[in-house]
Amino acid sequence: MQNPTSNPLPLLFSYRRCPYAMRARMALLQARRPFQAIEVSLRDKPAELLALSPKGTVPVLRLPGGGVLDQSWDIMAWAFASDSEGGDSWWMPAQSERNRALLQDNDGRFKHQLDRYKYPERFPNEAPARDRMRTEALESFLVPLSQRLQVEPYLGGATACATDLALFPFVRQFAAVEPAWFAVQPLEALQAWLDGWLSSGLFAACMVKLPAQNPVIFPALQDTPSSATA
Secondary structure, eight states, X not given: OOOGGGOOSOEEEEOTTOHHHHHHHHHHHHTTOOOEEEEOBTTBOOHHHHHHXXXXXXXXXXXXXXXXXXXXXXXXXXXXXXXXXXXXXXXXXXXXXXXXXXXXXXXXXXXHHHHHHHOGGXXXXXXXGHHHHHHHHIXXXXXXXXXXXXXXSBTTBSSOOHHHHHHHHHHHHHHHHSHHHHHTSSOHHHHHHHXXXXXXXXXXXXXXXXXXXXXXXXXXXXXXHHHHOO
């Protein structure tokens, strides 16, 4: 087992099902950035994680030079820096005004709606709002997103960009709450986009299970036809 202090690779504190950690892993993998990862137990957070980032949430990336990134979008920016493999083609489209606004909407209003739809037990005083939140998320975010994807297959246009990776884990969460309901909504382009990511080699590589609390070198993304589709 590798010791994280003796390895020059970046060290990512992650949690497999966290959408923020998921977007960070997908970016690092797509950019072909070798890294170590620790699967964090949310009930027993490592002391090193709390020392690096007292807020105690994932993802947190400790860089080889000692720097720390504890926001998922900052980790994605680092992954797709100009020295990475194909980084500019993934990062630059995400910097458009349209995509920056979309990311802000995803991480703001849509995340607020998603939490109350997916986890109503966490918001007992807002329980009657669950169905309203589902409807608001559909009308204010998912329908416009699907309409955009009818025109362009990805948020980067003809090819995917960092914004696709950033939004996918959250749309995935929403769709998984009531799969049968989601499947019959008028979201054909969004559903096709989501299915493409779910079946991609990049997503499969991202979701590799790790032993809890032990640092391991994360498996590299393989150059397979399935990973190239996204």
